[in-house]
Amino acid sequence: MLDKQFNPATAEAEIFKKWQQNNLFAAQPQSGKPAFSIIIPPPNVTGVLHMGHALDNSIQDVLCRYKRMKGFDVLWQPGMDHAGIATQVVVEKLLAKEGKSRHDFGREKFIEKVWEWKEKSGGQIINQLKALGASCDWDRTRFTMDEGLSAAVRKIFVKMFKDGLIYKDKRLVNWDSKLQTAVSDLEVIQKETVGTMWYMNYPVENEPGRFITVATTRPETFFGDTAVAVSAEDERYKDIIGKNVILPIVNRPIPVVADEHADPEKGTGAVKITPAHDFNDFEVGRRHNLPMINILDVNARLNENVPAEFQGMDTMTARMKVLERIKELGLYVKEEPNPMTIPYGDRTGVVIEPYLTDQWFVDTKEIGRRALEAVEDGQVKMYPENMKNTYYEWMRNLQPWCISRQLWWGHQVPVWYGPDGHIFCEETELEAKIEATKHYGEETVLRRDSDVLDTWFSSGLWAFSTMGWPNENDEYLKRYYPTSVLVTGFDIIFFWVARMMMMSLYAMEEIPFKEICFHGLVRDEKGQKMSKSKNNGIDPLEMIAKYGADALRMSLLVQAGTGRDVLIGDSRVEAYRNFATKLWNSAKFCEMNDCKVAEDYHPAGVKLPMNAWIITKLSEAEKEISNAIETYSFNDATQTAYHFVWGVFCDWYLEMAKPVFYGDSETAKKETRSTMAFVFDKILGLLHPFMPFITEELWDKTAERSEMLMASNWPNVAEYENAVETRKVDWAINMVSAIRSVRSEMNISAGAKIKIRIQEATDEQRGLIGEFTQMISFLSRVEEIDFVTEPLKGAVSTVYDGMIIMIPLEGLIDVDKEKMRLTKEMDALSGFIERTLGQLANEAFVSKAPEKVINDKRASLAEAQDSMKKLQEAFDRIAGL
RNA sequence: GGGUGUGUAGCUCAGGUGGUUAGAGCGUUACGUUGACAUCGUAAAGGUCGCAAGUUCGAGUCUUGCCACUCCCACCA
Numbered sequence: 033m034l035d036k037q038f039n040p041a042t043a044e045a046e047i048f049k050k051w052q053q054n055n056l057f058a059a060q061p062q063s064g065k066p067a068f069s070i071i072i073p074p075p076n077v078t079g080v081l082h083m084g085h086a087l088d089n090s091i092q093d094v095l096c097r098y099k100r101m102k103g104f105d106v107l108w109q110p111g112m113d114h115a116g117i118a119t120q121v122v123v124e125k126l127l128a129k130e131g132k133s134r135h136d137f138g139r140e141k142f143i144e145k146v147w148e149w150k151e152k153s154g155g156q157i158i159n160q161l162k163a164l165g166a167s168c169d170w171d172r173t174r175f176t177m178d179e180g181l182s183a184a185v186r187k188i189f190v191k192m193f194k195d196g197l198i199y200k201d202k203r204l205v206n207w208d209s210k211l212q213t214a215v216s217d218l219e220v221i222q223k224e225t226v227g228t229m230w231y232m233n234y235p236v237e238n239e240p241g242r243f244i245t246v247a248t249t250r251p252e253t254f255f256g257d258t259a260v261a262v263s264a265e266d267e268r269y270k271d272i273i274g275k276n277v278i279l280p281i282v283n284r285p286i287p288v289v290a291d292e293h294a295d296p297e298k299g300t301g302a303v304k305i306t307p308a309h310d311f312n313d314f315e316v317g318r319r320h321n322l323p324m325i326n327i328l329d330v331n332a333r334l335n336e337n338v339p340a341e342f343q344g345m346d347t348m349t350a351r352m353k354v355l356e357r358i359k360e361l362g363l364y365v366k367e368e369p370n371p372m373t374i375p376y377g378d379r380t381g382v383v384i385e386p387y388l389t390d391q392w393f394v395d396t397k398e399i400g401r402r403a404l405e406a407v408e409d410g411q412v413k414m415y416p417e418n419m420k421n422t423y424y425e426w427m428r429n430l431q432p433w434c435i436s437r438q439l440w441w442g443h444q445v446p447v448w449y450g451p452d453g454h455i456f457c458e459e460t461e462l463e464a465k466i467e468a469t470k471h472y473g474e475e476t477v478l479r480r481d482s483d484v485l486d487t488w489f490s491s492g493l494w495a496f497s498t499m500g501w502p503n504e505n506d507e508y509l510k511r512y513y514p515t516s517v518l519v520t521g522f523d524i525i526f527f528w529v530a531r532m533m534m535m536s537l538y539a540m541e542e543i544p545f546k547e548i549c550f551h552g553l554v555r556d557e558k559g560q561k562m563s564k565s566k567n568n569g570i571d572p573l574e575m576i577a578k579y580g581a582d583a584l585r586m587s588l589l590v591q592a593g594t595g596r597d598v599l600i601g602d603s604r605v606e607a608y609r610n611f612a613t614k615l616w617n618s619a620k621f622c623e624m625n626d627c628k629v630a631e632d633y634h635p636a637g638v639k640l641p642m643n644a645w646i647i648t649k650l651s652e653a654e655k656e657i658s659n660a661i662e663t664y665s666f667n668d669a670t671q672t673a674y675h676f677v678w679g680v681f682c683d684w685y686l687e688m689a690k691p692v693f694y695g696d697s698e699t700a701k702k703e704t705r706s707t708m709a710f711v712f713d714k715i716l717g718l719l720h721p722f723m724p725f726i727t728e729e730l731w732d733k734t735a736e737r738s739e740m741l742m743a744s745n746w747p748n749v750a751e752y753e754n755a756v757e758t759r760k761v762d763w764a765i766n767m768v769s770a771i772r773s774v775r776s777e778m779n780i781s782a783g784a785k786i787k788i789r790i791q792e793a794t795d796e797q798r799g800l801i802g803e804f805t806q807m808i809s810f811l812s813r814v815e816e817i818d819f820v821t822e823p824l825k826g827a828v829s830t831v832y833d834g835m836i837i838m839i840p841l842e843g844l845i846d847v848d849k850e851k852m853r854l855t856k857e858m859d860a861l862s863g864f865i866e867r868t869l870g871q872l873a874n875e876a877f878v879s880k881a882p883e884k885v886i887n888d889k890r891a892s893l894a895e896a897q898d899s900m901k902k903l904q905e906a907f908d909r910i911a912g913l
Numbered sequence: 914g915g916g917u918g919u920g921u922a923g924c925u926c927a928g929g930u931g932g933u934u935a936g937a938g939c940g941u942u943a944c945g946u947u948g949a950c951a952u953c954g955u956a957a958a959g960g961u962c963g964c965a966a967g968u969u970c971g972a973g974u975c976u977u978g979c980c981a982c983u984c985c986c987a988c989c990a
Contacts (some may be wrong), residue, residue: 621949776956877970
């Protein structure tokens with residue numbers, strides 16, 4: 033006996049355990065089945081499940097479950113990212129609570145602390161993914177700091193270094209002064225604001241009274257100025273190019289140089305050049321061999337390269353102080369508001385400073401070109417396709433990738449320095465020492481580079497590092513790489529997708545995945561981005577607790593058209609919880625009516641049209657769902673399934689079955705019981721990828737099964753389709769709808785049994801009505817159907833497929849209401865008739881449109897005119913009362 | 914500045930290659946019968962398909978222009 037309702041809170045964990053016990057998640061490399069593989073986008077070890085994960089992993093789970101049922105051997109490779117910055121920040125915060133900093137522990141001890149944290153509190157998200165139903169091969173869970181993955185990182189780094197693709201360079205990078213590390217361009221967020229532009233005068237050397245006015249938004253960088261640039265074409269300044277101006281306060285002479293960077297149209301046409309603190313100025317500095325004076329320390333405070341009174345100031349204080357002094361010197365000109373963007377760190381929210389340091393870079397020119405070509409020539413397909421344009425644009429303007437971070441938690445750069453600074457880049461310290469001994473001719477003390485790598489460097493290797501690489505002979509690597517499809521949000525296309533493409537093509541000489549399915553962002557019910565500041569975040573675990581994982585998955589998937597954003601909120605999830613309940617109740621109906629698949633049952637042999645009909649509808653739904661999943665249109669797939677279950681199976685088939693079950697034909701009952709059970713089983717299969725828990729539960733509770741639903745075959749009933757019977761049942765259904773509509777509009781009480789009289793039915797129609805009398809009567813509460821040759825007085829009428837259907841009401845008719853109803857029906861027709869007559873009278877249309885279109889128009893016109901005539905007659909009859 | 918989307922019912926969205934009277938879900942309204950389900954059923958109302966031209970016998974669908982909004986990238990002395 034089925035319970036009154038499904039209780040996800042207790043059932044889901046049990047079901048998940050059973051899947052695990054039956055080892056249904058593990059890939060089966062020896063199975064001989066075709067392989068299908070997905071790597072999970074590794075969530076941060078610090079992460080907790082949010083709606084983005086829920087969507088991303090629901091999609092992957094659908095694909096994996098569907099493919100398994102389709103006969104594939106599936107590897108869904110799970111794992112987590114060590115998330116350098118995020119994790120270090122979490123642990124540092126914990127230490128701060130004890131009043132300590134990482135420096136109190138030192139690097140080694142601190143890293144131990146992080147590992148401790150990871151073992152104790154990290155990776156909660158893994159269990160949360162399980163709550164969602166994710167069918168990953170959990171025993172293969174990997175972590176980007178695992179020994180194997182770390183070995184992969186070292187190997188790639190050394191190889192790239194030796195290939196000249198990784199190099200050290202002193203250049204301007206984005207400096208996060210809170211974390212005291214470099215970050216990549218992608219980790220910087222530009223925010224618009226209105227700042228101020230200040231104008232000030234620099235005296236020209238040896239020409240008393242002459243000044244050059246420069247404009248700046250950052251007066252505090254003033255001490256780093258090493259030139260003023262003007263355009264060579266600018267008449268105002270032509271004569272002082274090559275001369276010096278005096279930098280006020282410090283009275284340092286700096287040259288006036290001609291450079292294309294200076295635009296005569298902008299500002300004053302003269303630009304102060306601060307090579308160590310501005311990306312454009314840096315380039316100008318390189319072009320003119322200007323000194324680069326760094327005036328900031330790692331905390332973004334002014335350093336010893338500025339006059340003592342300014343040292344130690346933060347940039348804002350220094351800015352005001354500089355302006356004050358300029359004013360005192362009488363060199364201040366004016367200021368005006370200036371719209372501008374300011375860079376902030378995406379993790380810390382502090383202002384990012386361009387900062388001159390030694391960093392490690394990846395030369396992306398060559399590997400970027402290959403990654404670009406792999407998409408251009410179609411080796412890697414993207415869904416939706418227009419994501420290619422975004423990818424192309426970025427790949428064609430690739431900048432060197434700054435991969436070093438001045439953190440402790442992460443993959444330490446495998447680089448050692450000799451006493452003279454000579455670089456030894458090897459996978460182990462031992463190898464470095466051996467090389468050093470060779471180089472120096474004696475054993476030498478080496479110092480290891482303290483930098484760690486950008487987290488995305490290791491996640492860039494994820495597609496193959498999780499599969500055993502660098503062991504080229506790993507059976508998983510051989511079998512499941514390249515992976516079948518990558519499922520991810522378009523927000524990390526540059527961070528991760530592009531990097532995986534580059535790194536995989538470099539290391540493996542092969543693409544990491546054949547297809548990429550991009551999905552949109554999850555937003556709240558009103559379509560707003562979820563954020564802490566708006567406090568509109570919705571916790572997937574809360575939704576799962578409230579409505580069940582199946583309901584949450586459905587409500588996400590039902591909107592997951594390729595690339596579209598997904599809106600989530602209580603009312604949406606509730607709707608799919610209701611759907612789950614509907615499914616449960618339909619199972620109860622089956623059980624109550626003793627629906628089981630009889631041993632001698634075969635779907636090809638059904639005799640009742642309604643049974644042939646439901647099998648055909650099932651087949652049509654299956655084809656649509658399969659097709660939609662294969663093209664990543666999860667919205668179509670789920671909507672088709674939803675409509676088939678609720679709108680076809682429950683609303684019509686179960687209702688049609690009732691008169692059969694209450695009737696006295698045992699053969700009809702038997703066939704219908706079997707068919708219903710048969711179709712219901714297939715429904716469980718079709719829904720399983722989307723709603724794995726409730727379907728598995730029903731599968732278990734509705735019959736004795738030799739295997740779990742998850743391990744069963746995807747439904748395929750195409751060979752049992754029966755178009756002829758299906759058309760007949762559809763016709764009867766439409767007739768029921770027509771009768772119901774009249775009843776409802778004429779306020780005939782829902783319970784009342786009515787008689788109907790039909791005029792002008794063809795022989796075929798009479799035959800159909802005869803065949804479906806029981807069903808039509810039951811579903812439209814009709815107790816008597818008769819065919820007549822003369823119209824009835826005192827009846828309400830409608831026209832269906834050319835037949836006049838009349839409901840005699842013997843004086844109870846609300847004449848005005850019936851007149852209104854008929855008028856409304858006729859109005860709808862007359863508009864169409866008029867338009868169509870016009871079209872058919874148009875010679876251009878008749879001569880140019882294809883014959884089929886014209887014939888269809890003529891046919892539907894004739895039908896409409898016929899209905900019109902019959903409705904008009906009904907109207908006239910009623911008007912006479 | 915470059916790129917990419919979006920604009921269809923109150924809301925959220927479907928609507929290959931142009932062709933009957935433009936659909937769904939939710940919401941709304943009315944009415945609720947029998948024995949799966951009120952987490953339900955039946956029915957109805959609701960749209961000049963962003964605007965304007967153009968191509969065409971015919972445009973939600975194609976072209977051009979415009980308007981509004983989303984997102985991404987770059988720049989901003």
